[in-house]
Amino acid sequence: MAFSTSAALAGSAPSTSHGEHLSALIVLANAAKPSSTVPPPSYDKKCESTAKTQIALDRCVASQIAQLDDELAHALAVEATYLGHSGVANTQSKWLGFMKSECSLEARPYTGGSIQPLIYGQCERGLVYNRIAEIRSVVTSISK
Secondary structure: OOOOHHHHHHOOOOOOOHHHHHHHHHHHHHHHOOOOOOOOOOOOOHHHHHOOOHHHHHHHHHHHHHHHHHHHHHHHHHHHHHHOHHHHHHHHHHHHHHHHHHHHHHHHHHOOOOOHHHHHHHHHHHHHHHHHHHHHHHHHHHOO
């Protein structure tokens, strides 16, 4: 997303109670949810049911990530037209660092095992999918 919750809250009027703070978080969370009119990201899921080996599963997830990367690049380009290229590039750079750190953490218990690349790839696929949906939701809300 192009903004952080803490930054958005910091710019708002100070809350006087925990309930008001929670209400502000709920409003922000709902704003970040993709609306039903925003098309979800897509990738070919067929290979998941036909892959018979670990290598085939790894290739399947890698192919899905490549498909989502194309959609992410397009979503970022559209977002940049509304929010500015340098801001979007800076945010995306930080998000990529988060994604790598998060997926490394999730895959850590499987280090040395043949399933480790698949766990990392599934994490990456999920986070990229969600990132695209968030960007599309933001763009839809600011372009109305």
